[in-house]
Amino acid sequence: MEKDPPDVTILDQCRTLYEDRGFFVVQHDRRESRGTCLRAGVSPQVGRGWMDIRELRDGISLGRCDCVIHSPHEYSYPNFSCNLGFNMLLCGGFQLGIPELGLSEQVQAGDLWLCSGRVEEVRYRHQPHTTMRGLSLDIPVHVLDQWREQLPQRFSRNLDALLSRDPAVCMRLTHHRPTISRLATRLLAQSCSDVCDELRLESQALDILAVFLGLDISAEETRRHCGGSRRSVAIDEAVDILCSEWVDPPTIAALARRVALNECYLKTGFRQRLGMTIGEYVRKLRMQKALELLETGEHSVLEVALMVGYSCPGHFSGAFRQFHGRLPSNCIR
Incomplete structure (x- = not known):
């Protein structure tokens, strides 16, 4: 970002x-x-x-x-x-x-x-x-x-x-x-x-x-x-979009256009509202879903990586370990 x-x-x-x-x-x-x-x-x-x-x-x-x-x-x-x-x-x-x-x-x-x-x-x-x-x-x-x-x-x-x-x-x-x-x-x-x-x-x-x-x-x-404003509503809309499209999220520019908000305002307001950047929020959604899928025991690490938007298993494993503190292979039941 x-x-x-x-x-x-x-x-x-x-x-x-x-x-x-x-x-x-x-x-x-x-x-x-x-x-x-x-x-x-x-x-x-x-x-x-x-x-x-x-x-x-x-x-x-x-x-x-x-x-x-x-x-x-x-x-x-x-x-x-x-x-x-x-x-x-x-x-x-x-x-x-x-x-x-x-x-x-x-x-x-x-x-x-x-x-x-x-x-x-x-x-x-x-x-x-x-x-x-x-x-x-x-x-x-x-x-x-x-x-x-x-x-x-x-x-x-x-x-x-x-x-x-x-x-x-x-x-x-x-x-x-x-x-x-x-x-x-x-x-x-x-x-x-x-x-x-x-x-x-x-x-x-x-x-x-x-x-x-x-x-x-x-x-x-x-x-x-300091109450709600159009900008606050736009941040809410951005969060909803990311929650729905986290596998293939829009770029920041595309997200800003969809919620009709300046890119700078979107990034600043998003970080102030959620305590993290847009990229960090998407990564959080992906890692939470990845853990759920692995714990079912129905999918391999490669399958889960692809399901949450990672084409490279190595990148997925590194991101997973950084977020959860353990390798994805250790989470398969």
């Missing part, structure tokens, strides 16, 4: 989007003293203003935006993903749509959203003459794993569900947040002209991240947004 492609960073995704869309124009994209910074201006045909995305310590990403949209504008991000992202809108509003999750919401000033996982498409629609100010923080999974035992229990108790990434999570957090608003406004206004400014920016970003991680993410709220 081929390996899953590596995760793409928020910076990488934005670079690609800015090349393909006319919304922002890249002003600089370079390594600075504290990490890489991508800064872009709003295209004059769309409005005015700026946005930037910066890498902070441990791979944490900070995004900021302060712009005015002159005319109605719609755009979409394909194959968008984040680790665990907090997104806060300080001013303005827009329509957010994620078809895969059945989500269509009006995002308003003061909203704080929590997002995790990968979705096939994110849609945005802005109204004309709208001022947009906001920020986002994305925390890599490996950092959260390191912090897990020290995170406040009210947040960490639902961390596994939030990071399962199948289905993806995108939910508005219903909390009164005056402290966060003050910190976010200060962070958005912080300049970055020298190393001292960069240190101040990172310090303020970590301050607001500490507040985010101290929020009480209720179990009920988590279940509501």
